Amino acid sequence: MMPRDWKESFMKAFGKFPKTQFFMRYGADDLNELKPENVELMKWLPQVDLLHHPKTKILITHGGYNSLQEAINAATPALAIPLLGDQFKNGRIIERHNLGLMLAKSEINEETIASSIHTLLEDDKFRQSITRMRKMIQKKPITPEQNLIKWTEFLAEFKGLDNLKPAxxxxxxxxxxxxxxxxxxxxxxxxxxxxxxxxxxxxxxxxxxxxxxxxxxxxxxxxx
Incomplete structure (x- = not known):
């Protein structure tokens, strides 16, 4: 459950960008009176379709593995706010490779959210970095299918890999x-x-x- 002060911080931060439309997945009704006009609250969103829309600028996410892969595949910079599990590692990946920015839970407030959004919207280095990352993934020298075929043929020829068996x-x-x-x-x-x-x-x-x-x-x- 998101703390009340976080909700208010996000709504106020979104309100500082009146020319930008925000789509937020949210199941409750307690923000209907608080949300600014440029925010749409929905119980479900087609995230992949939205990320590939030409007008989509950034993704605000907890930093799950699927969201990270989808953001890279769509070349959409991300603002990661990790809460648990592998989200912290993925957030550091996003930050280290300039795929976006990361905010810690302790840093969440109206100013930091608005500042992060402004940076991602105005600084083109993040979109350039994530676009480059997408191209690198798409142009890997060996595809997963080719890798599977090569290893299958290798095993079929040598009938095992005893020399690679760990002691x-x-x-x-x-x-x-x-x-x-x-x-x-x-x-x-x-x-x-x-x-x-x-x-x-x-x-x-x-x-x-x-x-x-x-x-x-x-x-x-x-x-x-």
């Missing part, structure tokens, strides 16, 4: 499950705890005898 595949039970490591660690921990147990039993008795508070200590004092 870890033949580990014994103890090594594979790190039994020796756990036993060693457990032994060290047990030794430390047992030592502490002995110390806690001996030290109070020694102190007691030194101060003459124990029965044994009193008897010894009388004999002396």
């Amino acid at each position: 870890g595949a033949d580990l014994d039970f103890i090594t594979f499950y790190n039994v020796d490591v756990y036993l060693t660690f457990g032994g060290v921990v047990f030794g430390i705890l047992f030592g502490l147990f002995l110390v806690t039993r001996k030290v109070p008795r020694i102190i007691c005898q030194k101060l003459g508070l124990c029965r044994g200590g009193k008897d010894k004092t009388k004999k002396d």
